[in-house]
Amino acid sequence: MRPNKSRQVKVAVVGLGFMGVTHLRVYQKLPNVRIVAVCGAKRLPENGVLRGVAGNIKKPDDIHLGAGVKVYRQFSELLADPDVELVDICTPTPVHAAQVIAALKAGKHVLCEKPLARTSADARKILAVADKSKTFLMPAMCMRFWPGWSQLKQIVAQKTYGRVLTASFHRVSQMPAWNSAQAYAGGDAGGALYDLHIHDTDFVNFLFGRPHSVFASGVVGVDGSVNHVITQYHFPGGPVVHAEGSWLLASGFNMTFTVNFERATVAFDFARGCTLQLSEAGRKTRSLKLKPTDGYAGEIKYFVDCVARGQRPEIVTPQDALTALEICEAEEKSIRRGVIVKL
Numbered sequence: 001m002r003p004n005k006s007r008q009v010k011v012a013v014v015g016l017g018f019m020g021v022t023h024l025r026v027y028q029k030l031p032n033v034r035i036v037a038v039c040g041a042k043r044l045p046e047n048g049v050l051r052g053v054a055g056n057i058k059k060p061d062d063i064h065l066g067a068g069v070k071v072y073r074q075f076s077e078l079l080a081d082p083d084v085e086l087v088d089i090c091t092p093t094p095v096h097a098a099q100v101i102a103a104l105k106a107g108k109h110v111l112c113e114k115p116l117a118r119t120s121a122d123a124r125k126i127l128a129v130a131d132k133s134k135t136f137l138m139p140a141m142c143m144r145f146w147p148g149w150s151q152l153k154q155i156v157a158q159k160t161y162g163r164v165l166t167a168s169f170h171r172v173s174q175m176p177a178w179n180s181a182q183a184y185a186g187g188d189a190g191g192a193l194y195d196l197h198i199h200d201t202d203f204v205n206f207l208f209g210r211p212h213s214v215f216a217s218g219v220v221g222v223d224g225s226v227n228h229v230i231t232q233y234h235f236p237g238g239p240v241v242h243a244e245g246s247w248l249l250a251s252g253f254n255m256t257f258t259v260n261f262e263r264a265t266v267a268f269d270f271a272r273g274c275t276l277q278l279s280e281a282g283r284k285t286r287s288l289k290l291k292p293t294d295g296y297a298g299e300i301k302y303f304v305d306c307v308a309r310g311q312r313p314e315i316v317t318p319q320d321a322l323t324a325l326e327i328c329e330a331e332e333k334s335i336r337r338g339v340i341v342k343l
Contacts, residue, residue: 008034009307012084014075014099015091016040016050019113023088024050024063026300032308037070039078044071075099079106086307088300089113093189097122104133109307111300113140114202115194116321120329123322130318138303138313139321143203145298147290148268148276152259155266156207161280162262167207169200169243173253175227191225193218193335194328197245199255201331202324204233204241210323212236213342216334219248231331234340 011033013020020040027033038045050063072078078087079102086109089099097117103110104126116139117123130137143149156164173196189195204211211233219228228246235241258267267277274290299316306313330341 007308008032009304010034010036010083010085011088011304012037012039012078012081012086013088013090014039014078015089015113016043016045017090020088020090021050021063022296023090023111023300024065025061026297027088027304028063029297030301030304033304035065035069036083037072037078037081038065039072039075041073044073045069075102079103079108084108086111086304093118093195097126100126100137101129104129104135104137107135109135109303110137111140111303112137114142114321115139115190115198115325115328116318117325118188118190118194120322120325123318123325127318127322136303136307136312137318138299138306139316139318140296140299141199141202141206141316141320141324142295142299143199144206144295144316145302146295147274147293147298149203149257149295150298151276151288151290152257152266152268153207155261156259160261161264161266164208164239165260165262166240167204167257167259168241169203169255169257171196171200171255172244172246172249174249174251175247188223188225190328191221191223191227192245192247193226193229193332194325196247197229197231197243197331198324198328200243200245201231201327202320204243205320205323205327208233208235208239208241210343211241211327213340214327214330214334215340216331217338218335219246220335226332226335229331229335231334233327 009032011027013024027035045065048066087103089112093115096112100110100112117126213234214231216229216231218226221227228248230244233241254271256269265279274292276288276290277285278288279285303313330343334341
C-alpha cells in the first residue's frame with residue numbers, strides 16, 4: 001500500500017481514565033482516524049457512552065463512541081484483533097513496559113503516555129524491541145507539541161533573540177485523585193517527579209540537550225515518592241536552567257516558563273490562556289495569540305499522520321523518553337543523597 005496521509009488509521013485506546021478520555025476526544029476529531037476498539041480494566045462504555053472524567057485540564061463531557069466500537073477488558077484480546085492498527089496506551093505507568101512490548105510484538109503501532117516506563121531499565125527493554133520492530137513507537141511527550149512551547153523550541157533553535165541566558169520552568173498541581181485513591185495498586189507511579197515534572201525534564205532536554213549534571217531538592221511523601229522537586233540542570237558554558245514540579249498545590253494546576261535571551265524575554269503562563277509574552281528592550285511587552293488547542297491534539301495528529309505516511313516519528317523518539325527517565329533518576333538520586341549527580 002502506498003503511504004497516504006489521508007487514509008484512515010484504525011485506533012484502539014487502552015486505559016479509559018482521564019488521559020484515555022482526553023485522547024479519545026482528539027481521535028474523534030481527526031478525519032483520518034477510525035476508533036475501532038477500547039480496553040479498560042475498571043471503566044468501560046455503557047451503551048456506547050464513556051462517562052467523562054476530570055483531570056488537571058478539565059474536560060468532563062461524556063464520550064459518545066457509538067455501537068460499532070468494540071470493547072475489551074483483556075489487553076491480550078485487543079492485541080489479537082486484526083482490525084486494530086494503532087494502540088494508544090493510557091494505562092498506569094507500572095504496566096507500560098509489558099503492554100508496549102506486547103503491542104509491538106503483535107505488530108501494532110504504539111503511542112504510549114509518559115513516562116514510557118517506570119524505570120530507565122524497563123525503558124531500555126522497550127527500546128530493544130522497538131529497534132527490531134517494523135511498526136512505530138512514539139512516547140506521548142505532549143509539551144513538545146504544546147502551543148507556546150513548540151514556538152519556544154523554534155525561537156531557541158533559530159537564535160531569534162540570541163543565546164539563551166536563563167530558563168525556568170514551573171509545573172504545579174494538586175494531588176491527582178487517581179494517586180490519592182491508590183489507583184496504582186500493585187505498582188508505583190513515581191510521584192510528581194516521574195508523572196508531572198518529567199514533562200519539563202524532557203523539554204529541557206529538547207531545548208538544550210542532555211545536561212552534564214543535576215542538583216535537586218524535594219519533598220518526599222509518606223509513600224516514599226518525590227512529590228515536590230526543584231532541579232538545577234548544569235550545562236557547561238550555560239545557560240542557567242532550573243525547573244520546579246509539585247503535587248503539593250492546595251488546589252488547581254498551572255504551568256509556566258520564563259526564558260531570558262540576550263535580546264528578549266519570552267514567557268508563558270497557562271493561567272493567562274493561549275498567549276505568549278514577548279518583551280524586548282525598548283519595546284512594549286507584546287502578547288502573541290496562540291492557537292486554542294493543546295499538546296495532546298498536536299502529538300496525536302502527528303503520530304497518526306506518521307503511521308498513515310509510513311514515516312517514523314522524529315519530533316519525539318523512544319530514545320528521548322529513555323533520556324528523560326535517566327535524567328529524572330539522577331534528580332531523584334540527588335534529592336535523596338543531597339549531592340550533584342553527573343549524567
